[in-house]
Amino acid sequence: MMIKILPVLLTALFLLGGCGHTPLREIHPAALPPHPAEDAVTQARAKQLSNVMAPLKIRGAVIFPAAVFGRFETDTVLKALAQCNFNRIYCHITSERELNETLQHFIIAAKERNFAVEIVISQQDFYRQYQVNQVIRPLMVQFPTLTDAARLVAEFNQELPETARLDGITVHITPHLYNGTNVRRMYGSIYRWSEKSYGAGEDNDMLMRKTFAGLKNIAAIEKLPPLTVAMADFLHDRAKKGDLTVGTVKDIAAIAPQIAMVNTANLPSQLAANITAELADAPAKSQVLAVVPLATHTSINSDRLRRRNWNDFIRAVENLIAAAGKSPACGGVILSPYSVVEYLRLEK
Numbered sequence: 001m002m003i004k005i006l007p008v009l010l011t012a013l014f015l016l017g018g019c020g021h022t023p024l025r026e027i028h029p030a031a032l033p034p035h036p037a038e039d040a041v042t043q044a045r046a047k048q049l050s051n052v053m054a055p056l057k058i059r060g061a062v063i064f065p066a067a068v069f070g071r072f073e074t075d076t077v078l079k080a081l082a083q084c085n086f087n088r089i090y091c092h093i094t095s096e097r098e099l100n101e102t103l104q105h106f107i108i109a110a111k112e113r114n115f116a117v118e119i120v121i122s123q124q125d126f127y128r129q130y131q132v133n134q135v136i137r138p139l140m141v142q143f144p145t146l147t148d149a150a151r152l153v154a155e156f157n158q159e160l161p162e163t164a165r166l167d168g169i170t171v172h173i174t175p176h177l178y179n180g181t182n183v184r185r186m187y188g189s190i191y192r193w194s195e196k197s198y199g200a201g202e203d204n205d206m207l208m209r210k211t212f213a214g215l216k217n218i219a220a221i222e223k224l225p226p227l228t229v230a231m232a233d234f235l236h237d238r239a240k241k242g243d244l245t246v247g248t249v250k251d252i253a254a255i256a257p258q259i260a261m262v263n264t265a266n267l268p269s270q271l272a273a274n275i276t277a278e279l280a281d282a283p284a285k286s287q288v289l290a291v292v293p294l295a296t297h298t299s300i301n302s303d304r305l306r307r308r309n310w311n312d313f314i315r316a317v318e319n320l321i322a323a324a325g326k327s328p329a330c331g332g333v334i335l336s337p338y339s340v341v342e343y344l345r346l347e348k
Contacts (some may be wrong), residue, residue: 002214002336003151011171013042020143021095021097022094022095022096022097022125022126022143022144022149023095023098024066024094024095024097024098024105025094025095025124025125026067027064027094027237028296028337029067029296029337029339029340029343030063030064030066030067030068030104030337031064031067031068031071031339032068032071032072032076032077032080032339032342033244033339033342033343033346035296038210042170042345043083045310045314045345046080046083046084046345047083048314049084049085049314049317049341050083050084050085051085051322052314052317052318053084053085053086053317053321053333054085055325056321056325056330056332056333057331057332058087058088058116058289058331058332058333058334059085059086059087059088059332059333060086060087060088060090060289060332060333060334060335061081061084061088061089061090061334061335061336061338061341062090062120062334062335062336062337062338063077063089063090063091063092063336063337063338063339064092064094064339065091065092065093065098065103065106066093066094066095066098067339068339068348069102069103069106072100074106074109075109075277077239078109078110078113078115080342081115081338082113082115082289082335084341086106086115086338087114087115087116088116088117088118088167088332088334088336089110089115089116089117089118089217090119090120090170090261090336091103091106091107091117091118091119091120092119092120092121092122092336092337093119093120093121094122094125095125096126096144096148096149096152097177099119099152099153099156103156104156104159104160105280107160107164107166108160108161108164111163111164112164114170116167117166117167118166118168118169118170118225119153119156119166119169119170119251120169120170120171120172120230121146121149121150121153121169121170121171121172122171122172122174123146123171123172123173123174123175123177123211124172124174124177125145125149126143126144126145126146126148126149127145127146128264135176144213146171146218147214147217147218147221148212150169150171150218150221150224151221153166153169153224153225154169154221154222154223154225154297157169157225158223165225166225167225167226168225168226168227168228168229168258169224169225169226169227170227170228170229170230170232170260171215171218171227171228171229171230172230172260172262172317173211173215173229173230173231174232175204175208175210175211175235176193176204176207176232176235177193177206178191178192178207179192179193180217189207191203191204191206191207191208191210193207198238198243198244199243200242200244200245203237204243204244204253205243205244205245205246206307208235208239208244208245208246209245209246210249212246212247212251212255213257215252215336216255219255219256226258227255227256227258228256228258228259228260229252229255229256229258229259229260230242230259230260230261230262230289230291231247231252231260231261231262232250232261232262232264232303233261233262233263233264233274233275233278234278235247236248236249236261236278236281237277239251240277240281248281248341249261249278249281249282249283249286249288250281250282250283253282253283253286257285257287258286258288258289258331259278259282259286259287259288259289260288260289260290260291260334261274261275261278261288261289261290261291262291262293263275263290263291263292263293263303263305264303265292265305266295266302266303266304266306267305267306268305268307268312268313268315268316271292271305271316271317271319271320272320272322272324273317273322273323275288275290275320275323275324276323279324279327279329279330280327282327282329285324286329287329287330287331287332288327288329288330288331289331289332289333289334290320290324290330290332290333290334291333291334292305292320292333292335292336293305293315293336294313294335294336294337294340294341294344295340296340297341298332307344309347310344310345310347313344317333317335320333321333
């Protein structure tokens with residue numbers, strides 16, 4: 001009986017092993033509103049945002065291709081982005097399956113309209129799942145790691161026409177999401193992020209060190225587009241205090257000259273203050289981008305900017321730019337996701 005079952009077991013293990021495809025991560029609302037913002041009020045708001053963003057070298061907007069493509073015409077998306085004076089589009093993919101012809105066509109169209117385009121990959125999407133015991137784990141489906149995903153982006157970029165090559169790749173590190181409430185952990189990792197695990201050699205520090213080792217591997221990938229590293233602003237603060245042995249903007253600058261600090265402000269009054277230390281500590285010739293994650297509504301308490309209305313949002317962005325613009329290290333501002341900007345334009 002065992003002899004008959006053995007081939008079946010071996011076949012099943014073979015099917016479980018090998019490469020798998022990263023599932024798409026749903027982020028709401030990642031898609032644009034059901035109709036374009038084209039009345040007098042929304043046009044005036046686009047002009048207002050355009051004027052506020054004008055002093056910046058990089059005026060970035062994040063879109064999620066999985067939510068936008070197939071629902072909206074490319075021309076509609078690009079026209080709206082141009083009206084608000086964005087000049088760089090960050091296409092945040094959550095699965096390597098999104099490196100496809102649809103994205104290729106979008107990038108070509110965007111480049112024809114003089115947009116710079118980057119692809120964003122996040123550590124929270126590309127990981128090897130921590131599951132089962134050590135005997136069975138190597139036989140389970142293995143998803144691409146963050147380094148694998150970056151290599152795939154480099155290969156995808158080489159397949160684009162020379163006139164439509166990517167202007168960069170942004171790698172968003174999120175070691176703090178490998179915590180007790182999140183079952184996703186890096187393959188083989190014995191560490192978990194916790195507010196009680198700060199300190200040299202503690203779990204948080206080991207996760208940061210492992211993450212930065214991965215960033216160095218990514219930076220060494222052949223024909224990689226210009227690299228930007230993005231991370232939450234509080235990681236710089238904790239590393240600066242000595243709670244982590246790596247994680248400051250200087251540490252990032254040793255790997256990539258451009259740094260994107262993801263602002264964790266929840267209130268407009270906090271927005272500008274959260275970028276001050278990072279700009280002041282940035283080494284010469286390094287550029288710091290301020291990433292502003294936008295909340296979908298005013299009651300949210302997570303690390304996303306909430307606001308009462310359009311005017312509150314504009315004031316917050318204007319204050320951020322006025323404060324950050326004083327630093328020679330300020331490279332620009334990125335709003336994420338762009339869909340929330342469109343919903344704000346439509347608010348009554």
